[in-house]
Every structure is written in structure tokens, then in C-alpha cells.
Amino acid sequence: MNINLMDFQAQFQLSMDWDWLFEFLKGMVKPVAALAVVLMAVLFSFMQKLGLEKEMIYSILRAFLQLSVIGFVLQFIFNQQNSGWIVLAYLFMVSVAGYTAGQRAKHVPRGKYVAGVSILAGTAVTMFVLVVLNVFPFTPRYIIPVAGMMVGNAMTVTGVTMKRLRDDIKIQVNLVETALALGATPRQATVEQVKRALVIALSPVLDNAKTVGLISLPGAMTGLIMGGASPLEAIQLQIVVMNMLIGASTVSSIMSTYLCWPAFFTKAYQLETKVFSSD
Numbered sequence: 490m491n492i493n494l495m496d497f498q499a500q501f502q503l504s505m506d507w508d509w510l511f512e513f514l515k516g517m518v519k520p521v522a523a524l525a526v527v528l529m530a531v532l533f534s535f536m537q538k539l540g541l542e543k544e545m546i547y548s549i550l551r552a553f554l555q556l557s558v559i560g561f562v563l564q565f566i567f568n569q570q571n572s573g574w575i576v577l578a579y580l581f582m583v584s585v586a587g588y589t590a591g592q593r594a595k596h597v598p599r600g601k602y603v604a605g606v607s608i609l610a611g612t613a614v615t616m617f618v619l620v621v622l623n624v625f626p627f628t629p630r631y632i633i634p635v636a637g638m639m640v641g642n643a644m645t646v647t648g649v650t651m652k653r654l655r656d657d658i659k660i661q662v663n664l665v666e667t668a669l670a671l672g673a674t675p676r677q678a679t680v681e682q683v684k685r686a687l688v689i690a691l692s693p694v695l696d697n698a699k700t701v702g703l704i705s706l707p708g709a710m711t712g713l714i715m716g717g718a719s720p721l722e723a724i725q726l727q728i729v730v731m732n733m734l735i736g737a738s739t740v741s742s743i744m745s746t747y748l749c750w751p752a753f754f755t756k757a758y759q760l761e762t763k764v765f766s767s768d
Contacts, residue, residue, distance in 0.1 A: 524549070566629045575629050579636050583609045586644035593648035597655050598752035598764060603745055607647050611741025612639040615733050624729055635733065638709070642734045643741040646690045650742040651749055653686035654679075658753060659765040666760060675754045683746050694738050698731050707731075 527549050534541045566574040587605025594600045625631040668678035713723035
């Protein structure tokens with residue numbers, strides 16, 4: 490009798506171990522069906538001779554694979570209930586974001602390092618404030634998705650800020666050099682270029698906040714509503730999201746301008762010509 494009971498428990502446990510895979514495969518029916526619209530886009534690209542068919546297919550397959558993998562990773566992290574996994578996942582996101590933003594500003598010396606530190610500073614400060622104010626509990630289920638939204642937004646803003654600042658200084662190099670010759674510090678000589686870079690980089694974030702809910706429903710809000718949450722609860726979360734995106738993006742972009750200066754100027758307060766000689 491004991492042997493039969495043990496066999497039953499073993500079979501039940503084995504069944505439970507594979508249930509998640511069956512549920513996952515069942516849930517993937519709709520995403521696979523949605524590939525129909527991608528095939529439509531591929532067909533239109535072929536008809537218009539755009540030459541984007543391979544890139545479209547590659548992009549959607551890569552997204553499919555990446556999201557599937559990250560889904561399993563997040564499921565694992567959520568089940569661990571360990572703060573160390575939160576920090577590890579966060580640092581991984583910041584590293585990838587710093588590399589990507591640095592690639593955008595490839596002519597900025599140590600651009601990947603500057604972008605990574607800027608994104609880390611902006612998102613960490615914002616996250617700390619939200620946790621201290623008890624807006625979000627410090628658990629993987631809340632912190633990792635929130636951090637992902639902030640890091641992604643800060644990545645875009647930081648990359649644009651760094652690239653625009655370097656390009657503006659290059660275009661107005663004579664004006665900057667004249668200011669330096671008259672005794673201005675690097676910050677004083679480039680104050681207008683810094684302002685312009687920050688305004689251009691942050692404008693999309695602010696415009697999005699101004700029109701949120703009027704033109705389109707944001708992803709976080711849409712996900713909650715589709716998941717069965719009340720629209721009023723979804724709105725409350727979306728307001729928090731918009732606030733944190735503005736905060737993290739602003740801190741990250743400003744930090745990147747400060748970290749760029751040592752690479753743009755020599756110790757004698759002169760422009761580093763090799764930084765601005767390449768296109």
C-alpha cells in the first residue's frame with residue numbers, strides 16, 4: 490500500500506512538473522496566430538520591393554525568442570523571493586541599456602561607461618524614492634517591471650542627450666572656443682549646447698505625458714485593463730509610471746552631460762579636438 494502511494498505521489502509530482510510547459514504552449518496559440526499581421530507586412534514589403542522581408546522575419550523571431558526566454562527567467566526570479574535576484578536583473582538591464590545608448594553616441598569617449606553610470610544613477614535614485622515612499626514594495630514582481638520601464642526610457646533619453654551635445658559643440662566649436670578664450674569654464678562655454686541637448690532629449694517624454702490617454706493608452710494601463718483590473722486602478726498606476734519616467738529620464742540625461750565634459754575638454758580647459766574631428 491505504501492509503495493502504491495509513493496508511486497502515485499511520484500507520478501503526481503511529475504505531472505505537476507510538466508503542467509507549466511503545457512500551459513505555456515497553450516498560451517502561445519494566440520501569439521502565433523498574431524504572426525499573420527507580420528506576414529501581411531512581409532508581403533507588402535515584397536510587393537513594394539522594400540527589401541525588408543528578411544529583417545522583419547529576423548526581428549520578430551528574435552523578439553519571440555527573447556521574450557520567451559525572459560518570461561522563464563522572470564518566472565524563476567519571482568519564485569525565489571530573493572532580493573539578490575532583483576539587483577542582478579536590474580544591473581543586467583542597466584548594462585545592456587548603457588551599451589545600447591553608448592552605441593548611439595559612439596563618438597563620445599567612454600560613451601558606454603558614461604551612459605551606463607547615468608542610467609544607473611537616474612533609475613536607482615528614482616527607484617529608491619518610490620520604495621521609501623511605499624509606492625512599490627521591494628519585491629521582484631513590482632521592482633523588475635518598473636525598473637525595466639525606467640531603464641528603457643532613460644536609455645533612449647541618455648543616448649540622444651550625449652549624441653546631441655557632442656554634435657552641437659562640434660557645429661558651434663568656434664563659439665565655444667571663443668568663450669573659453671575669454672575665461673569661461675567648460676560648463677559656462679557650453680551651457681547653451683547642454684540646454685538644447687537636454688530639451689531635445691526630454692521633449693518626447695514630456696509630450697507623451699501631456700497626451701497620455703488622449704491619443705493612445707499606455708502599455709502598463711492597457712495590460713492592467715486587459716488583465717481584468719478596474720480602469721480607475723489602471724489610471725492610478727499609469728500616473729505613477731509617467732511620474733517615474735520623467736524623474737529617471739531627467740536625472741539620467743543631466744548626469745550624462747556632467748560625465749561627458751571630462752572627455753570633451755583638456756585639463757587646460759581647451760576642446761579635445763580629436764573628439765570632434767570624426768563624423
